[in-house]
Amino acid sequence: MKKILSTPVSAEDLKDIKIGDIIYLNGTVVTCRDVAHRRLIEYGRELPVDLKGGCIFHAGPIVRKKGDGKFEMVSIGPTTSMRMEKFEKEFIKETGVKVIVGKGGMAEKTAEGCREYKAIHCVIPAGCAVMAAVEFEEIIGAEWTDLGMPETLWISRVKEFGPLIVSIDAEGNNLFEKNKKVFNKRKEQQVKEISEKVRFIK
Amino acid sequence: MFDKEKFTEIVSNFVTMSGKILPDDVTQKLEELKNAETGELAKTVYKCYFDNQELARKLSRPSCQDTGVINFYVNAGEHFPALGQINDCLKEAVRRSTAEAPLRHNTVAIFDEKNEGTNVGERAPYIHWEIVPDSDKIEIKPYMSGGGCSLPGRAITLMPSAGYEAIVQYVFDTIVDWGINACPPLLVGIGIAGSVENAAVLSKKALLRPIDERHPNPKGAQMEKDLEKGLNELGLGPQGISGRSTVMGVHIETAARHPSTISVAINVGCWSHRWGDIIIDKDMNYEIISHKGAKI
Ligand code: SF4
Numbered sequence: 001m002k003k004i005l006s007t008p009v010s011a012e013d014l015k016d017i018k019i020g021d022i023i024y025l026n027g028t029v030v031t032c033r034d035v036a037h038r039r040l041i042e043y044g045r046e047l048p049v050d051l052k053g054g055c056i057f058h059a060g061p062i063v064r065k066k067g068d069g070k071f072e073m074v075s076i077g078p079t080t081s082m083r084m085e086k087f088e089k090e091f092i093k094e095t096g097v098k099v100i101v102g103k104g105g106m107a108e109k110t111a112e113g114c115r116e117y118k119a120i121h122c123v124i125p126a127g128c129a130v131m132a133a134v135e136f137e138e139i140i141g142a143e144w145t146d147l148g149m150p151e152t153l154w155i156s157r158v159k160e161f162g163p164l165i166v167s168i169d170a171e172g173n174n175l176f177e178k179n180k181k182v183f184n185k186r187k188e189q190q191v192k193e194i195s196e197k198v199r200f201i202k
Numbered sequence: 203m204f205d206k207e208k209f210t211e212i213v214s215n216f217v218t219m220s221g222k223i224l225p226d227d228v229t230q231k232l233e234e235l236k237n238a239e240t241g242e243l244a245k246t247v248y249k250c251y252f253d254n255q256e257l258a259r260k261l262s263r264p265s266c267q268d269t270g271v272i273n274f275y276v277n278a279g280e281h282f283p284a285l286g287q288i289n290d291c292l293k294e295a296v297r298r299s300t301a302e303a304p305l306r307h308n309t310v311a312i313f314d315e316k317n318e319g320t321n322v323g324e325r326a327p328y329i330h331w332e333i334v335p336d337s338d339k340i341e342i343k344p345y346m347s348g349g350g351c352s353l354p355g356r357a358i359t360l361m362p363s364a365g366y367e368a369i370v371q372y373v374f375d376t377i378v379d380w381g382i383n384a385c386p387p388l389l390v391g392i393g394i395a396g397s398v399e400n401a402a403v404l405s406k407k408a409l410l411r412p413i414d415e416r417h418p419n420p421k422g423a424q425m426e427k428d429l430e431k432g433l434n435e436l437g438l439g440p441q442g443i444s445g446r447s448t449v450m451g452v453h454i455e456t457a458a459r460h461p462s463t464i465s466v467a468i469n470v471g472c473w474s475h476r477w478g479d480i481i482i483d484k485d486m487n488y489e490i491i492s493h494k495g496a497k498i
Contacts, residue, residue, distance in 0.1 A: 022246060062267050062306050074304065075267040080350060080383045103350070104383040104442065125247045125441050126350065126385050127474035128254035129267040148317070149307070163246055165443060176382065179444050183436050187374050190432035197428055198366035200421065 008053025011118035024162035048143040058102030060150030075129035078103035089113030105176025115172030122164035204284035214295035215498035220478035225492035244445035268348030279337030354380035357467035382442030389471035396459035401467035408453035
């Protein structure tokens, strides 16, 4: 059965969710990336959106204005979450955000933030920008539009947004860090074997 | 007479289409890799890949939001008319596709750090030229590479004492450190030459030939196969969440080196490897090589 969360998400909702699980989300999602993180944490500017129990999406979309003056999501996909690593722990603390969606893993500090303030980080398969766009039912607001289309905080209503693969759970377990250890171990063996075969300079 | 308008239209339509539909070789390889997966996570991700391609086609939208800074690789027949006008036509084609596809605005001017929103700018689109003797046709390969798959790009000049062994190490280090965010399964392009700029261009050209087409030298071909097998043993899986494979393929392109240097460069293409190949003759008849049967 599909596991579907709805915003606002509570710490209780995240209790049984583990790394590697697949979940979906109903409710509100706000796109939020580099500059918004910088503004909140480094410059201490208040975010123009309440994220308590909410979900942010590290993404830069293609948005189109329709005939009726409303905006429509044309294409949207995740951007590399690691770029926000420097700010994310404090971001979670300051905003009370519960679900962070992006691509690739995040590191130690974010995992700490997830454990201390009960939040999760998930990845949505990247390059699937039309799939994700059709899960965005409506754009209900746009803040900090001075940042341009990719960085604007697009506030949207989503239906079964996902699949979201949990990469850091609320206990601070980290799927990508675990995988990386395995990849690195396998790497040594492979490099050794192949190197033997390419001794062309004798 | 060279029909400038017609030529621009063909290229623009081709660019727009190749942002929506993956070339045949990529689709076929993804199908193979998808079928080999056994884990639930990996299977789920591949299903998204295929569902997304279907939706992009149906709704006629760019399949990935990052449509890159467009590069063109041009093989121009020496007898093709009006070679001097091609630069202008290609720029105009990108301008049109940006509005029509629509493509995301990705060209940021260096130093002024301004984005004009047209995907046209200083040396953008970037155009690589080669002249083909004895031909009156022009072959154009557009390539859209996003930020995620451009980030792993790197190059180094090694001492010959380090040998090809150091190339192997460099490739594996790059893929493990940087591959996850480049949206695996990856196509890995390796350039080997005597200096970094030659190696770098070759590493990109290596991505623009059909997957599994091998290096003409049997040792080169073997090295491609060995690297491919080895990288797949790492098991990065789609999106780096772990799985049966890491790469769609490994291609090496080479140029003779200097006795004192051995330079190597790496570029990767992501699963959404949007490259195209179209040949246009002087009467504006065209043949699409990369997407058989496609309509533009
Ligand atoms: S790496 Fe490729 S598939 Fe992934 S987001 Fe970038 S362009 Fe899209």
